[in-house]
Amino acid sequence: MKEYYLGIDIGSISTKGVIIDNDNNIITSLYIWTEGNPVSAVKNLIKELKHKMPKEGVIKGIGTTGSARKLIGLMLGANVVKNEITAHAVGTLAYYPDVRTILEIGGQDSKMIIIDNGVVVDYSMNTLCAAGTGSFLTSQSKRLGIPIENFGEMALKSKNPVKIAARCTVFAESDLIHKAQIGYSKEDIIAGLCKSIVLNYLNNVGKGKRIVGPIVFQGGVSKNKGVLKYFEEILKSSVIVDENSHLMGAIGIAILSRKNRTDQKYSLDMNNIDFKTIGSECSLCSNNCEVLKIYKNNELIDTWGNRCPKGSK
Numbered sequence: 001m002k003e004y005y006l007g008i009d010i011g012s013i014s015t016k017g018v019i020i021d022n023d024n025n026i027i028t029s030l031y032i033w034t035e036g037n038p039v040s041a042v043k044n045l046i047k048e049l050k051h052k053m054p055k056e057g058v059i060k061g062i063g064t065t066g067s068a069r070k071l072i073g074l075m076l077g078a079n080v081v082k083n084e085i086t087a088h089a090v091g092t093l094a095y096y097p098d099v100r101t102i103l104e105i106g107g108q109d110s111k112m113i114i115i116d117n118g119v120v121v122d123y124s125m126n127t128l129c130a131a132g133t134g135s136f137l138t139s140q141s142k143r144l145g146i147p148i149e150n151f152g153e154m155a156l157k158s159k160n161p162v163k164i165a166a167r168c169t170v171f172a173e174s175d176l177i178h179k180a181q182i183g184y185s186k187e188d189i190i191a192g193l194c195k196s197i198v199l200n201y202l203n204n205v206g207k208g209k210r211i212v213g214p215i216v217f218q219g220g221v222s223k224n225k226g227v228l229k230y231f232e233e234i235l236k237s238s239v240i241v242d243e244n245s246h247l248m249g250a251i252g253i254a255i256l257s258r259k260n261r262t263d264q265k266y267s268l269d270m271n272n273i274d275f276k277t278i279g280s281e282c283s284l285c286s287n288n289c290e291v292l293k294i295y296k297n298n299e300l301i302d303t304w305g306n307r308c309p310k311g312s313k
Helices: 038-052 069-076 084-095 134-144 148-157 169-181 186-204 225-235 245-259
Strands: 002-010 014-020 026-033 057-066 101-105 110-116 119-126 215-218 275-281 290-296 299-304
Touching: 002 038, 002 069, 002 084, 002 245, 014 038, 014 057, 014 245, 026 038, 026 245, 038 069, 038 275, 057 069, 057 084, 057 245, 069 290, 069 299, 084 101, 084 110, 084 119, 084 215, 084 245, 101 186, 134 148, 134 169, 134 186, 148 186, 148 225, 169 186, 186 225, 215 225, 215 245
Parallel strands: 002 057, 101 215
Antiparallel strands: 002 014, 014 026, 101 110, 110 119, 275 290, 290 299
8 A cells, every 4th residue: 555644734714725645746636615614625635635535545644734733633533734835845945955935925914034055044924914815815816806816917017016005904995996096007007016015025024034945935826926026026026926926835745744654544534523613701710711622433532722720621
């Protein structure tokens, strides 16, 4: 039986999954929308991956990362649960061992990872404002009536990108509406949006960081050729975008799962898992903690949010 390892990156906007072999080759992968329900998204993801996986294979490890990594890790009995910084660094180093800077822009947050001699020495994240993220671009694409998939190509056609005040989503949207109303072309507005995302990212996430090459750009926004163009233009450096740039967190956590494997075999049969969470307020002491109880097949397997032992009862 061939041995495989499953890595899942559960984000607020999208959920990514990959299955790799012992040589880190990707056997199959999938990218779907989370749609506000990480449990349901992961169940659908695993059903699809199981269907695509060779029948003679066996899963020897499962790793989870992303915003819902702990929840899904419990659900699947994962042998490795790590944060996105670690997962992205491990995944990138597997393909680009000389990488020095990782730029990552996801659906609702963005991060920068600084690496020296294969070791993470610094990082920063922006989770407070969506102005420099994929969800911001998606919302503006709907406002302009242009599919987000076409944004990059349209941005490249612009010869005069407009200035968009993108440090705040509210100001950016009002600025965009104003520019459209006074007659700027959609190509120039889209190019301005792409450039403003780069400037916002470098001024916030990259503030105080020494950005040196090789530079690797990841996340869903890395597929936008307009954003890539302005990163290279402003940084005055070539920027690498891997064909699997949107999956790098899932790849990294799958690799960590392989490195920490045990003799356990994992089932991908989601029909046997009844997983649910129930939130409540504990009144057993003056803390009044908001407690989240986690059940697997009607058995309480964990409790989160309690600040004293009483809340776990």
